[in-house]
Amino acid sequence: MSASPGAAVPDAATPAATPADARPILDARGVTKRFGGLVAVREIDFDIPRGAIVSLIGPNGAGKTTFFNIIAGLLEPTDGAIDFMDELIVGRPVRAWAEPFFWFILPGIAVLVAAGLFAIDQGIAGVIAAVAAIGLLIASLLIAVIRPRWYISTLGRAGIFKSGRPNDIVAQGIGRTFQNIRLFANMTAMENVQVGMHSHMHATLIDAALRLKRHRTEEILSQIEAQKWLDYVGLPKRSDVVARNLPYGDQRRLEIARALATRPKLLLLDEPTAGMNPVETTQMTTLIGRIRKELGITILLIEHDMRVVMGVSDRVTVLDHGEKIAEGTPEAVRADPKVIEAYLGAPAQ
Amino acid sequence: MSGARQLTRLLDRPRAFLRLHQSLTVIISAALVLTVLPYIATWYPFNGFGVQKDWVGGFADAGVFVLLAVGLNVVVGLAGLLDLGYAAFFAIGAYTYAYGASSFTGLHIPFWIMLVIGAAVAALFGLLLGAPTLRLRGDYLAIVTLGFGEIVPVVILNADAYTRGTNGITGLAQPDLYGLLGINGFGFTNPYLYFGTVVVIVAIAFIFLQRLQDSRIGRAWVAIREDELAAASMGINTVSTKLLAFAIGATTSGLAGVFYASKLGVVSPDQFGFTVSFTVLAMVVLGGMGNIWGVAAGAFVIFEIQHQGLKQLGAFIQGLNVPVVTLGPLKIDIGSINFINYQYLLYGLALVTMMLLRPEGLFPSRRRRLELHEDTDEVAELLADEMLEP
Numbered sequence: 111m112s113a114s115p116g117a118a119v120p121d122a123a124t125p126a127a128t129p130a131d132a133r134p135i136l137d138a139r140g141v142t143k144r145f146g147g148l149v150a151v152r153e154i155d156f157d158i159p160r161g162a163i164v165s166l167i168g169p170n171g172a173g174k175t176t177f178f179n180i181i182a183g184l185l186e187p188t189d190g191a192i193d194f195m196d197e198l199i200v201g202r203p204v205r206a207w208a209e210p211f212f213w214f215i216l217p218g219i220a221v222l223v224a225a226g227l228f229a230i231d232q233g234i235a236g237v238i239a240a241v242a243a244i245g246l247l248i249a250s251l252l253i254a255v256i257r258p259r260w261y262i263s264t265l266g267r268a269g270i271f272k273s274g275r276p277n278d279i280v281a282q283g284i285g286r287t288f289q290n291i292r293l294f295a296n297m298t299a300m301e302n303v304q305v306g307m308h309s310h311m312h313a314t315l316i317d318a319a320l321r322l323k324r325h326r327t328e329e330i331l332s333q334i335e336a337q338k339w340l341d342y343v344g345l346p347k348r349s350d351v352v353a354r355n356l357p358y359g360d361q362r363r364l365e366i367a368r369a370l371a372t373r374p375k376l377l378l379l380d381e382p383t384a385g386m387n388p389v390e391t392t393q394m395t396t397l398i399g400r401i402r403k404e405l406g407i408t409i410l411l412i413e414h415d416m417r418v419v420m421g422v423s424d425r426v427t428v429l430d431h432g433e434k435i436a437e438g439t440p441e442a443v444r445a446d447p448k449v450i451e452a453y454l455g456a457p458a459q
Numbered sequence: 460m461s462g463a464r465q466l467t468r469l470l471d472r473p474r475a476f477l478r479l480h481q482s483l484t485v486i487i488s489a490a491l492v493l494t495v496l497p498y499i500a501t502w503y504p505f506n507g508f509g510v511q512k513d514w515v516g517g518f519a520d521a522g523v524f525v526l527l528a529v530g531l532n533v534v535v536g537l538a539g540l541l542d543l544g545y546a547a548f549f550a551i552g553a554y555t556y557a558y559g560a561s562s563f564t565g566l567h568i569p570f571w572i573m574l575v576i577g578a579a580v581a582a583l584f585g586l587l588l589g590a591p592t593l594r595l596r597g598d599y600l601a602i603v604t605l606g607f608g609e610i611v612p613v614v615i616l617n618a619d620a621y622t623r624g625t626n627g628i629t630g631l632a633q634p635d636l637y638g639l640l641g642i643n644g645f646g647f648t649n650p651y652l653y654f655g656t657v658v659v660i661v662a663i664a665f666i667f668l669q670r671l672q673d674s675r676i677g678r679a680w681v682a683i684r685e686d687e688l689a690a691a692s693m694g695i696n697t698v699s700t701k702l703l704a705f706a707i708g709a710t711t712s713g714l715a716g717v718f719y720a721s722k723l724g725v726v727s728p729d730q731f732g733f734t735v736s737f738t739v740l741a742m743v744v745l746g747g748m749g750n751i752w753g754v755a756a757g758a759f760v761i762f763e764i765q766h767q768g769l770k771q772l773g774a775f776i777q778g779l780n781v782p783v784v785t786l787g788p789l790k791i792d793i794g795s796i797n798f799i800n801y802q803y804l805l806y807g808l809a810l811v812t813m814m815l816l817r818p819e820g821l822f823p824s825r826r827r828r829l830e831l832h833e834d835t836d837e838v839a840e841l842l843a844d845e846m847l848e849p
Binding site: 182184248251252255256257258275276277280281286288292293294295296297301304305306307308309310311313315317318319320321325328329332368369372 | 697702
């Protein structure tokens with residue numbers, strides 16, 4: 111159990127990153143994704159230093175969003191692996207064949223007990239043990255489909271690894287926004303942000319049904335925290351407005367508030383300024399800068415607007431046709447002939 | 460005009476109070492239903508249709524369907540999972556009671572304990588059905604749940620060594636209060652006790668479901684309905700959340716099944732066919748998906764129309780003495796129409812009319828209304844706000 115929701119309100123959030131911390135927060139090695147014959151992403155090595163703002167750019171169809179979705183756990187890579195905070199989060203399954211054995215350990219023990227009891231006498235104890243065996247088998251299989259965190263870590267200790275699902279990745283500390291806004295359109299702004307806090311709230315079914323103290327305090331604290339995030343992104347008076355009724359720019363901000371509410375250490379922003387006018391774009395760029403500086407959150411940005419990219423990034427990576435063609439400071443990338451070629455075409459011979 | 464405004468202002472405070480104390484609202488409403496409904500049944504048009512006792516017996520049955528509808532509302536209205544096999548859990552609850560409290564197995568577990576056991580067994584089956592359907596959405600999910608809804612009665616029908624097949628299991632025990640309040644066995648002749656029991660069960664289910672709806676779990680359900688991918692990307696375990704919705708819906712249905720079996724004293728597979736699933740779904744849709752009060756009201760209204768309204772409509776039209784019209788070989792005798800035979804035709808018509816005129820149901824939730832009427836006043840309100848605050 112982590113601390114109560116109140117403990118991580120924006121102003122008390124993660125301390126700003128120290129430059130001495132040299133290990134990258136995210137480290138992708140040889141990530142490849144094939145869709146049938148099409149190679150969307152080819153053997154990309156990519157890392158994000160702690161506390162940096164890294165941009166991923168490239169022409170349309172270069173594989174940026176595919177790469178993004180692999181990090182976020184929406185797509186499984188064909189090859190390669192991604193470490194986050196020195197822990198493997200996405201990659202090829204390791205020893206996945208061994209997982210089903212775990213499901214049968216407890217039921218197996220129950221079956222043996224039942225058989226033993228039946229051998230002694232044909233009494234009711236054997237029947238109970240047999241029923242328990244079936245119950246345990248059902249429970250094991252349900253746990254296997256639900257994949258709670260303790261189950262994953264137990265498997266991990268046995269050397270079994272499977273890529274995390276999106277919710278596992280979020281729980282590890284990677285929050286994201288979407289290129290085409292995907293808010294919960296019929297929920298209020300406040301509720302949207304509260305949904306973002308879901309994995310940091312711990313009230314169970316029973317807490318909620320009986321209105322126990324844990325549920326009540328959590329609800330109040332989550333409302334306070336949600337309001338703080340709304341204030342932070344600049345929507346202080348919009349908490350009761352249904353998301354679909356918000357203006358476009360505000361919807362983008364709300365998506366960021368919702369992602370921040372997951373308390374990420376790394377924030378993935380997929381074209382946060384798409385479709386915005388210059389004023390809104392400037393405000394968004396400022397907001398992105400503030401998130402890094404004030405909250406110490408590392409940011410990976412996909413963006414087409416070069417003013418945003420050049421203005422805010424520490425490092426830029428350029429993808430073209432699924433391959434990394436350049437990487438470096440914004441100035442270096444801007445001058446790279448390969449990048450110019452990718453965007454404008456090769457000069458005539 | 461100003462008088463009306465004054466009245467609404469006067470009502471504002473009690474309304475805010477009731478919103479704040481939802482459980483109290485439920486208890487007050489339950490008490491009102493308990494006292495007022497049997498009384499209304501003695502009023503003018505209603506007393507002509509039957510004596511109070513018959514009405515109250517009907518209300519108790521209506522309570523079963525209210526319970527079913529609020530349970531299905533969690534699955535369909537909140538989590539957005541279209542479940543066409545909901546009657547299966549109803550059957551499982553009823554048969555659990557039949558096994559636990561009849562001479563068929565020789566067990567005689569008290570009704571009140573069986574309520575819990577029946578709900579738990581139904582919840583288990585809810586999880587078992589939920590698990591294989593997790594990857595499915597929309598139409599595909601509907602087909603699989605439809606299959607489950609068909610399998611359960613067919614299995615009951617054919618496993619006659621364990622269920623007595625078509626004959627069903629008879630001689631189920633009645634609820635018993637063991638002398639508390641001077642009441643022993645409920646018997647078959649006193650519908651008031653059943654009515655009271657079902658109102659209490661519905662009220663408890665109501666309170667729990669309402670509280671769940673307002674918790675992080677309820678928000679997660681709605682988030683999954685709105686956008687499953689985004690919900691997963693916000694840290695919601697969609698698997699466990701959907702399973703929970705199935706289990707909660709099944710639990711409520713199981714409660715209804717246990718009560719229904721105890722009231723009837725008989726269970727047989729034909730009571731749990733597709734028509735039950737369909738009727739409950741129609742109740743949820745017509746009442747106003749997502750709004751527990753609307754769904755309950757919808758279920759009550761539809762049940763009463765089905766079981767009293769159509770019967771009385773026939774009697775009423777017979778009373779008009781419409782002459783028999785003969786058109787060649789065609790003989791039209793409106794007076795002899797048995798409207799109960801046409802109930803699904805009338806359902807169909809009502810559904811089509813509703814979907815065209817008021818797709819959000821009779822008493823919609825705020826969200827549903829917004830979803831289906833995008834261009835309504837909320838935007839105007841927002842603009843007005845903006846104009847007021849510089």
